[in-house]
Amino acid sequence: MKQLNWRVITTHTICIIGVIFMSLPVWIAFATSTHSAETILRNGLQFWPGSDFLPTYHEALFVEGGVMKSVLGITMLKNSLILGLGFAIGKVIISMLAAYAIVYFRFRLALPLFWIIFMTLLLPLEVRIIPSYEVVSGLGLLDTHAGLIIPLIASATGTFFFRQFFLSVPDELLEAARLDGATAWGFFIDILVPLSKTMIAAILIIMFVVGWNQYLWPLIMTTKEENYTLVIGIKQIYQILADGGELPQYQKAFALTILATLPPVLVVLVFQNWFVKGLVESEK
Amino acid sequence: MSKVQLTNVRKTYPNGAEAVRGVDMEIESGEFIVFVGPSGCGKSTLLRMVAGLESVTSGQVLIDDRLINDVSPAERDVAMVFQNYALYPHMTVRGNMSYGLKNRGLPKAEIDQKVTEAAKMLRIGDFLDRQPSQLSGGQRQRVAMGRAIVREPKVFLFDEPLSNLDAKLRVQMRIEIKRLQRRMNVTSIYVTHDQTEAMTLADRLAVVNDGKIEQMGSPIDLYNNPATLFVASFIGSPQVNLLPATFDGQHLISGDLKLSGFGDLPTSTELVLGIRPDELRLDESGPFLLRVDIVEQHGSDNLIYGGVLGAMNDGDQETEFCFKTSQDMLPDLDSTLKLGFNDERAMVFNKVTGERLR
Ligand SMILES: Nc1ncnc2c1ncn2[C@@H]1O[C@H](COP(=O)(O)OP(=O)(O)O)[C@@H](O)[C@H]1O
Numbered sequence: 129m130k131q132l133n134w135r136v137i138t139t140h141t142i143c144i145i146g147v148i149f150m151s152l153p154v155w156i157a158f159a160t161s162t163h164s165a166e167t168i169l170r171n172g173l174q175f176w177p178g179s180d181f182l183p184t185y186h187e188a189l190f191v192e193g194g195v196m197k198s199v200l201g202i203t204m205l206k207n208s209l210i211l212g213l214g215f216a217i218g219k220v221i222i223s224m225l226a227a228y229a230i231v232y233f234r235f236r237l238a239l240p241l242f243w244i245i246f247m248t249l250l251l252p253l254e255v256r257i258i259p260s261y262e263v264v265s266g267l268g269l270l271d272t273h274a275g276l277i278i279p280l281i282a283s284a285t286g287t288f289f290f291r292q293f294f295l296s297v298p299d300e301l302l303e304a305a306r307l308d309g310a311t312a313w314g315f316f317i318d319i320l321v322p323l324s325k326t327m328i329a330a331i332l333i334i335m336f337v338v339g340w341n342q343y344l345w346p347l348i349m350t351t352k353e354e355n356y357t358l359v360i361g362i363k364q365i366y367q368i369l370a371d372g373g374e375l376p377q378y379q380k381a382f383a384l385t386i387l388a389t390l391p392p393v394l395v396v397l398v399f400q401n402w403f404v405k406g407l408v409e410s411e412k
Numbered sequence: 413m414s415k416v417q418l419t420n421v422r423k424t425y426p427n428g429a430e431a432v433r434g435v436d437m438e439i440e441s442g443e444f445i446v447f448v449g450p451s452g453c454g455k456s457t458l459l460r461m462v463a464g465l466e467s468v469t470s471g472q473v474l475i476d477d478r479l480i481n482d483v484s485p486a487e488r489d490v491a492m493v494f495q496n497y498a499l500y501p502h503m504t505v506r507g508n509m510s511y512g513l514k515n516r517g518l519p520k521a522e523i524d525q526k527v528t529e530a531a532k533m534l535r536i537g538d539f540l541d542r543q544p545s546q547l548s549g550g551q552r553q554r555v556a557m558g559r560a561i562v563r564e565p566k567v568f569l570f571d572e573p574l575s576n577l578d579a580k581l582r583v584q585m586r587i588e589i590k591r592l593q594r595r596m597n598v599t600s601i602y603v604t605h606d607q608t609e610a611m612t613l614a615d616r617l618a619v620v621n622d623g624k625i626e627q628m629g630s631p632i633d634l635y636n637n638p639a640t641l642f643v644a645s646f647i648g649s650p651q652v653n654l655l656p657a658t659f660d661g662q663h664l665i666s667g668d669l670k671l672s673g674f675g676d677l678p679t680s681t682e683l684v685l686g687i688r689p690d691e692l693r694l695d696e697s698g699p700f701l702l703r704v705d706i707v708e709q710h711g712s713d714n715l716i717y718g719g720v721l722g723a724m725n726d727g728d729q730e731t732e733f734c735f736k737t738s739q740d741m742l743p744d745l746d747s748t749l750k751l752g753f754n755d756e757r758a759m760v761f762n763k764v765t766g767e768r769l770r
């Protein structure tokens with residue numbers, strides 16, 4: 129009994145330390161964002177919330193010139209959402225179709241193709257960023273949402289997960305569907321997609337967070353301020369701060385940071401059940 | 413109502429496995445045919461070629477005189493019931509049953525009517541809005557059947573549909589399948605490795621061995637007149653008793669045993685004598701001395717297993733007999749019984765080729 133107590137206490141202590149260690153910086157960023165620029169400049173980072181929450185966030189989101197020269201915080205938030213959603217949805221669609229082809233159409237190159245796709249894991253965007261830029265600019269897609277999203281949506285990870293999932297679906301389901309007169313497309317839409325829904329949800333969530341946090345590619349792709357995402361905005365606002373001039377608006381920089389972390393956190397919190405389900409079990 | 417015809421059908425899998433090696437068969441309209449054989453003998457492959465789920469390497473498959481080797485499964489108008497049911501897990505029972513009809517573009521009202529009708533016939537009307545995961549094994553089996561019958565196909569195909577059920581349910585469903593088939597009068601092919609299932613369901617039985625049809629005929633015909641050693645030992649439960657022997661011109665010789673009543677057999681080959689367990693009888697002047705090993709009481713009758721003293725052994729294994737007798741016959745273990753047999757009904761096979769000689 130005593131031993132058990134000790135064990136409980138130890139594990140809890142370790143967990144609590146971990147939680148503090150990871151969430152403290154976020155807390156400090158939030159607390160600091162609710163103070164005035166003068167307080168921060170004079171006293172540095174703040175641990176307790178201040179009284180400027182509403183004016184700061186209002187200005188950051190809705191007032192022209194509040195954070196950037198012209199673009200509103202809310203517009204950057206919208207751009208980020210478009211990028212995150214487009215990125216996630218695009219990846220799910222493309223990788224499901226690729227996995228479907230690889231698993232169910234027994235053409236000779238299926239396996240080599242799968243391994244080639246898999247090997248692209250070794251070639252992240254950063255490696256091919258210049259040719260990708262070249263292609264997108266050649267297509268006249270610079271500074272567009274399409275140009276921002278499309279080069280990112282091929283997904284080896286997604287293809288791999290869907291492939292493994294499809295392989296675990298019993299062959300008899302396909303056979304029954306064939307006898308029932310389902311076409312290749314019908315089997316995909318009527319049977320595979322509904323069966324994969326937890327898997328789809330899990331990948332959507334992961335990919336949304338990854339897409340939301342994209343930095344280098346949007347930075348290179350977007351030249352106009354109106355296309356900035358939040359993540360780019362944060363980088364720019366710090367640059368403006370560094371350039372000096374007027375009183376540095378640290379509280380707004382922190383506010384943007386908090387705003388940028390909120391949607392991914394919300395998505396994960398709201399959908400965590402789906403997320404865990406998708407990764408550990410499958411409906412069959 | 414449809415005929416099915418197979419002509420010299422063969423299947424070689426891409427990995428070189430020869431699963432079916434030349435099968436000829438004619439199935440009459442409305443007939444219930446059972447393919448029975450040990451696991452791996454090629455019976456599923458044969459069935460799946462009729463369904464269109466496996467390509468035919470050579471030979472012809474015809475339904476109603478139409479060559480269907482290259483016709484897609486959907487257009488063959490056959491329905492199949494799988495061992496693991498293969499129900500669509502995310503659809504309700506209704507969804508499962510109507511999916512095939514929907515794909516055929518039937519109007520919704522007609523689909524509903526057919527599904528309701530089939531559900532009533534199978535007594536699953538109360539579960540139409542449940543998902544397969546909320547059903548018991550027997551109910552899932554019924555839904556799988558329902559999915560097959562709503563389509564009113566030309567041919568029903570069953571691949572070991574009852575193997576996943578417990579023994580009692582299996583017997584119930586067996587009777588129900590038979591009743592349903594009678595009532596709908598649809599040509600059916602049923603694959604099983606269970607000889608009891610095969611015997612009780614079939615109009616005609618095809619015993620499959622190593623990719624070939626060993627013998628085809630009515631169940632009782634195959635039981636009474638097996639053409640080969642394989643068929644004799646596969647059909648009948650408990651299994652036929654087999655005794656290795658040779659012929660000396662007048663008697664069958666097996667070890668110290670000398671059996672009369674046989675003539676006209678080759679003297680140069682090794683033979684096997686086959687006696688069904690119910691053809692043995694207590695007989696003080698009989699040739700066999702059985703040392704009682706195990707007595708199984710099945711209720712109405714007892715099965716007595718034991719070694720045959722003095723008989724020729726097959727390798728190291730002592731030759732064992734099973735004696736089927738009445739429920740009041742309860743010999744002590746290790747006691748001996750003197751047994752005779754009905755030599756009219758005894759069978760003799762060539763041990764090497766398996767061919768029936770008598
Ligand atoms: N897809 C396949 N590829 C290669 N060999 C196969 C395949 N399916 C079955 N076989 C082989 O063909 C033979 C017959 O299999 P099957 O028809 O499933 O037998 P059964 O249903 O009588 O148990 C077996 O030896 C099996 O190993």
Ligand SMILES: [Mg+2]
Nearest residue numbers: 452455456457
């Ligand atoms: Mg089989």
